Amino acid sequence: MKYMMLIAGSEETWDSRTQEDNAALRERLGRWWGEQTAAGTIVEGHELESSQTATTVRIGLDGGTTVTDGPFVEGKEMVGGYGILDVPDLDAALRIAASWPAPGDVLEIRPIVERG
Secondary structure, eight states, X not given: OEEEEXXXXXXXXXXXXXXXXXXXXXXXXXXXXXXXXHHTSEEEEEEOXXXXXXXXXXXXXXXOEEEEESOSSOOSXXXXXXXXXXXXXXXXXXXXHHTOXXXXXXXXXXXXXXXO
C-alpha cells in the first residue's frame, strides 16, 4: 500500500541552528533517506524550497482564481518535503515516520487513493 508522508517543521528552527548543526542534521537525514530508499520503503520524495517561494492558487466557488504570493496558510510549521512510502500497512508507515531523525518536525501520513 502506498502512503504520502508530508514532512513539516519550523523554518525558524532551521534558521536558528548553526551551519555546523544543520550540516550534521542534513547528513543524518540523507543517510536515513538513503537507507529507506535502499530498503524500498520510500519510492519517491523531494525536499521543497522555503515557504517564502510558495505561490497559492485559490479556486473560487464561481470558478474564478486568485493567485497570491506565499503559502496556503500562515503558520509556524510549513511543509518542507514529502515521501511516497510503499509498505504493507499503516503500522509500517508509522514505524518509518517514527524513525525520522529531525527533532521537532511533524510527519503526516495519509493513504494514497489508487483508482483502477
